[in-house]
Amino acid sequence: MTENTTGSRKRRHATPSRIEQVRRQAIPKPRVIVALLLLVGLVSVLLLDGYLRSEVGGDQRVRSDASSSEVPESVADGGPFLTFENGRPRTQSVADRTIVLTFDDGPDPEYTDQVLKILDDNDVPGTFFLIGSMISRYPGVVKKMVADGNEVGVHTFTHVDLSYQSAARVKREIAQTQLALAGAAGITTTLFRAPYSSTNDAIDNESWPVYQRLGAMGYTSVFIDTDSEDWQLPGVDKIIKWATPKSGKGAAVLFHDAGGDREETLTALPKYIKRMKAKGYTFTTVSGAQQQDRQQAGDTFGGPQDGAQGNLLQAAHHKATGTTLWEGRALIAAVAVAEWSVPGLAVGLAVVGVAVMGRFGLMLVLARRHYRQRNRRRFAWGPPVYEPVSVIVPAYNEKECIANTLNSLAASTHPIEIVLVDDGSTDGTAEIAEALGLPNLRVIRQENAGKSAALNNGVRQARYDIVVMMDGDTVFEPDTVRLLVQPFGDPGIGAVAGNAKVGNRDTLIGAWQHIEYVMGFNLDRRMYDLLRCMPTIPGAIGAFRREAVLAVGGMSEDTLAEDTDITIALHRAGWRVVYAEHARAWTEAPASIGQLWRQRYRWSYGTMQALWKHRRSVLDRGPSGRFGRVGMPLVVLFQVVTPVFAPLIDVFTVYAMIFVDFKASLLAWLAVLLVQLLCAAYAFRLDREKYRYLLMLPLQQIAYRQLMYLVLIHSSVTALTGGRLRWQKLKRTGEVGTPRAGAGAL
Template identity: 80%
Template sequence: MTTTTPSRGRRRAPTRIERVAGRAAALQKPRVILALLLLLALTSIMLLDGYLRAEVGGDQRVRTGAGSGDVPDEILDGGPILTFRGGQATTVSVPDKTIALTFDDGPNPTWTPQVLEILEKYDVPGTFFVVGSMVSRYPGLVRDLVDQGNEIGIHTFTHVDLSYQSDARVTREITQTQLALAGAAGITTTLFRAPYSSKTDAIDNYSWPVYQNLGEDGYTSVFIDTDSDDWKRPGVSKIVKWATPSKNNGASVLFHDAGGERSQTIKALPKYIEKMKAKGYTFTTISGVMGSQGPTAGSPVAGGQGSTLQAAHREATGATLYEGKALIAAVAVAEWTVPALSVGLMVVGVAVLGRFGMMLVLARRHHRQRNRRRFRWGPTVTEPVSVIVPAYNEKECIANTLQSLARSTHPIEIIVVDDGSTDGTSEIARAAADSLGMRNVRVIRQENAGKPAALNNGVRSAGHGIVVMMDGDTVFEPDTVRQLVQPFADPEVGAVAGNAKVGNRNTVIGAWQHIEYVMGFNLDRRMYDLLRCMPTIPGAIGAFRRDAVLEAGGMSEDTLAEDTDITIALHRAGWRVVYEEHARAWTEAPGSLKQLWSQRYRWSYGTMQALWKHRKSLTDKGPSGRFGRVGMPLVVIFQIVTPVFAPLIDVFTVYSMIFVDFRAALLAWLAVLAVQLVCAAYAFRLDREKYRYLLMMPLQQLAYRQLMYLVLIHSCVTALTGGRLRWQKLKRTGEVGTPAGVR
C-alpha cells in the first residue's frame, strides 16, 4: 500500500466556480419555496375549477315531513314574491293577465343566447336567476342579459339546497354570487330564488329560517305560480300547456336556460309567448310586478319603465367591484389552465404507457439476448484493472468498501482518492488495507476539489487500461469486477454500466429507492442498451477505457452529473456504452427525506446541465450522432418532461374523486397502479428480487412520486435562474456491509 499526500501551503483563495456555488447554495431555499408555490397554485386552480363545475358536498336535502308550523298561513297562501319590508313578512302576487317570465340555472353558452334572441324578437323581458359558478365562467352572457334589459337574481353559487346548510355556507353562497355578478356586469341584485324551491306553500320549517335571514339582509325571495316542467322534456305542447296559468290569472312562470338539454324549451318559448300575447297578457320582470304594486323601499322605480324593470339591480362599487373582477380573472385562468392540463394529462398518459410498453418489450429482448448460453462479448478479459474510489468523509463506509474489494475474483489495483476529508477517511482506509493484508491499495490525498477532480486524479494515477469507478459508500460482490469488464472484449465498447442495488432496503426510503432502482433505472438501462443510447454510467458502479476518458477531457466539473456528462461525451466520441446486469454493486439509500431531496436534486439538475451542455449532439452525424438522434429525445421526454407532468395523474384523480365520480376515478388510478405493478414485477423477476417489496409501491406512488415532482420542479427553477453546486455529501451509516447480508 502506498500513500500520496499533496504539498501543504497557504490557504488558497476561492475559485470562480466555488464563488458561484456559494451563491447558488444561498438560493436553494427560495427555489424550494417557489416549487411549493407552483404546486399550491396548481392545486388552487384545480380546486377553483372543480368548485365551479360541481356542487361541493352534493345536494343532501331529503324531504322528511318537517311540516310548516313555523310558517305563517298568509305566506303559505300568498303570492310568489316574498319580501320583509320593515321586518314584516309580506307576499306580492302577479296582477291578472301579467306574466313574470323567469329562468333558472344559467347562464349557459348554448341555450342562454337562444333564449335572449327569442326575448329580443318578441320584445319580452325576463328575470334570470343565475348560478354564481356559471356567471364566473361565462361573464359575457351576464353582460348581454343586463344590456338587453333583463333582470338578474341569485340562484346560489353552486346550486345547493340551502335548507340544511349552515349560516356560514348560506352567506358564502350569496356573497360569492354577488361578487361574480359585480365582476361580470358591474351590478349586484336584491332578488333571490332558492334551488329546488317551487310555490310558497312548499316552504317548510327547514327553509323558512333561510328566507327570514335573507329577508333581514334586504333580499326578496321569488317563488313560482306556474312551472313549465321543461326540465322533464315532456314535449313542446306540454311545456306550453303547463306554463299557462288558469283563467286570466297572472303568474310567475318558470323555465330553464341551463342545467341540461334545453332544445324543447327553445322551441316552446316562442309558441308560449305568442299564445299568451294572443290572450292579452303582458310580460314584465319581478321588479316590474313589485313596481305595479307601489314603490318598494330602496327601489328606484321613479326613473321610468326601464329602471322599474331592473329595480333590483345595484351598481357594484369599491371593494365588491374589484374583488368581483379578481374572481372573474381567476376563473378565466382556471378555465384555460384545467383544459390545457387535461390535454397534458392525455399526452403524459400516452407517454407513460408508451414508455412502460417499450421498456417491457425491449427489456425482455435484452434479457434473452444477454443470457443466451452462446452469448459472449469476445475473449475473456483477464487483464488487471484499476478501481478508483473517490472518498470524502467516508469513515463509516470506506472499510466495508475495501473489504468487499479484497474478495474480488478479478485482479485489481485500488486507488482511494481522499478529497480533503476531515474525518480520518484516509487513515481508516490505510488501516483497513493493512488489516486485510492488501498490498494493491494506494491512498491519494488531495485538497478538497470535488468528486470530478478526485476521479480525474485517480484516472491519471491508474496503472491499467481499464478503470472501474465506484462510490466510497458502495460494496461490490466478489464477482462484480470480473463481470463488469467482460464487455471490453468488444473493441467498440468504451464504457460499461453496472447494476446498482440498494442495500438498506428495509427502511421506508430504502424500499422506495429499491423499487426505483430495479424498475426505473435497471429496466431503463436494458432499453437504452438495446437502443445503443445509454445516457448514464452510474457513479456507484461503472467501468471505462482509460484512454477514452482522457481523450474526452476527463470527468468534467461543468455539471453536477459528471457521470451523465462523461457518458454522453463517450457516445459523441464514437464509443459504445453498454449495460452489464450481472455486475452488481450495493449502495446505501439516504437515511432521511432531506438527504433524499439533496441526492435527487443533484441528479435531476445535473442531468439537465449535461443535456444542455451536449445539446449540439442533436445535429451530430454518423454513428456518433446516435445518442443525439435517439437518446437525447428519450431522456428529455422520459426523465424531464414526463416526470414533471406525471403528478397530473394524481392531481386529476383527486379532482375527479371530489368533483366528478369518486368510484370511477379510484378505479382509473388503480388501473394505472396495476400497470406499474406489472412492469415492476417483471423488472423484479429479471433481477431475481423478492416481490414483497412491491407492497410498498402504492405508498411510493402517493408520497415518493410527489417528492420527486417537487425536486424536479426545484431543478427546473434552478436551471432557469442559474447557479451551480459542488459535490454534495450525504450522511452515511455504513450499514451496507457484505453483499450476501442484504440479499
C-alpha cells in the same frame, strides 16, 4: 470555574453564533415554502373547481313532503312576488295581460346567448335567476344579459335546497352569488328565487323561515304563476300550452335557459312570444310588474318615482362598489384560473398516465428480451477480455468505507491496478489506504477540486486502456471487474454500466432505495440498452475505454452529474454504451432523509444540467444522434416531467376519494399500484432478489413521490437561479462489507 468529568453533560451557552444557528433552523427553507405554496395553490384550485361543480359541499336533497301549516294564508294564496315590509309579509301579482318571462339555472354558454337573441329580436325583456357558480364560469354572458336591459336575480351559488341548510350556509350562498354578479356585471340585485321552488302554495314550514330571513335582508322572493315545464322536454306545443295564462290573467312564467337540453325551449319561446302578443299581452320584468302593481294600488313605495320604463326594467339592480366590486372581480379571476388549470392538469395527468403505463409495458417487453438475449449460452460480446484494467477510486473523507472498498478490489479475479485519488481528504483516508499494504494500489493525492477532477486525474495516470470507475463507498464482488469489461470485446463499445446494488437495505430508506435501484434503475437500463440510448453510467460502477474518455474531454466539471454528462458525450461521439447486469457493485444508501435529499438533489439537478448542456443532441444525425432522438425525450419525460406530476396524482386521488367516488378512486389507485408491483416483481425476478422488500412498495409510492417532488422543485429553483454546487459528501457508516464471490442478493 466549571469542572468537566467523564459522562457529564456539557452546557452550550447562548453565543451569537449558536443563536444564529437556531434561528436558521427555525426558519423554513425556501424550497419548503415554494413547495407548500404550490401544494396549497393546487388544493385551493381543486376545491374551488369542485365547489363550482357541486362536488365539494354539494347537497342533492330536495324536500317534497313537508307541511305548510305555518305559512300565512295571504302568502300561500297571494301573488308571486313576496317582500317583507316592517317585518310583515306582502305579496304582489302580475297585472292582467302582462307576462313576466323568468328563466332559471343559467347562464349557459350555449343556450343563454340564444335566449337573449330571441328576446332582443322580439323586443321583450326577461328576468334571469342565475346560479352563482355558473356566473363565475361564464361572466361574459351575464355582462351582455344586463347590458341588453334584462333583469337578474339570485338562484343560490350551488343550486341547493335551502330548507336543508343552516342559516350561515344560506347567507353564504346568497353572498357568493352577489359577489359573482358584482365581478361579472358590476351590479348586485334584490331579487331571489329558491331552487326547486314553484308557486306560492308550495311554500312549506321548512322553507318559510328562509324566506323570512331573506325578506329581512331586503330580498324579493319570486315564485311563479305558470310553469312551462320545459325541463321535461314535453314537446314545443305542450311547452307553449303550459306557459299560457288562463282567461287573460297576468303571470310570472317559468322557462329554463340552462340545466340540460334546451332546444325545445329555443323553438317554443319565439312562438310563445308572438302568440301572447297577438292576444294583447305585454312583457315586463319582475321590477316592472311590481311597479305596476304598486301604481294600481296607489302605492309607490320602493319604486322609481318618474315611471320611466328604463328605470322600471332594472329597479332591482344596484351598482356594486368598493370591497364588493373588487372581491367579485377576484372571484371571477380565481374561477377563471380554476377553469383553465384543472382541465389542463387533468389532461396532463392523463397524458402522463398513458405515457407511464406505456413505459411500464415497454420496459417489461424489452427487459424480457434483454434477459433472454444476454443469458443465452452462446452469447458473447466478442473475444474474451483478459488484459489488465485500471480501477479508479476517487475519495474524499471516506475513512469509514475505504478499507472495505480496496479489500474488495484486491480480491478481484481479473488483473487490475487500483488508482486511489484522494481529493484533499482531511480524515486520513489516504493513510488508511496505504496502511493496507496492497501491492497493486497507487495512492495519488491532490488538492480538493471535486469528483470530476479526481476522476480525470486518475484517467490521466492510468496505465491501461480500459478504466473502471467506482465510488469510494462501494465494494465489488471478486468477479465484478471481469464481468464488467467483457463487452469491450466489441470494438464499437465505448462504455459499460454495471449493476449497482444497495447493501444496507434493511432500513426503511435502504429498502426504498433497493426497490428503486432494482426497478427504477436496472430495469430501465435493460430497456435503454436495447434501444441503444443509455442515459447514465452509474458512478458506483462503470467501465470506459480510456481513449474514448480522453477524446470527449474527460469528466466535465460543468455539471453535478458527471456520469450522465460523460455518457451522453460518448453517445454523441459515436460510441455504444451497454449494460452488464451480472457485474454487481454494493453501495451504501443514505441513512437519513436529509442524506437522501442531498443525494437525490445532486442527481436531479445534475441531470437537468447535463440535459441542458447536450440539448443540441436532438439535432444530431446518424448513429451518434440516436440518444438525441430517443434517449433525450425519454429522460426528459420520465426523470423531469413525470416526477412533477406524480404528487398531483396523489392529490387528485385523495380529492376524488373524498368528494367524488371513494370506491372507484381507490380501485383506480390500487390498479396503478398493482401494475407497479408487477413490474417491480418482474425486475426482482430478473435480478434474483427477495420479494419481501416489495412490502415497502405502497409506502414508497406514497412518501417517496412527495420527497422527489420537493427535490425537483429545489433543483428547478437552483437551475433557474444559476446556482452551483461542489461535490457533496454524504455521511457513511461503512456497514457494507466485502462480498463473497457470487454473493447475489443479500
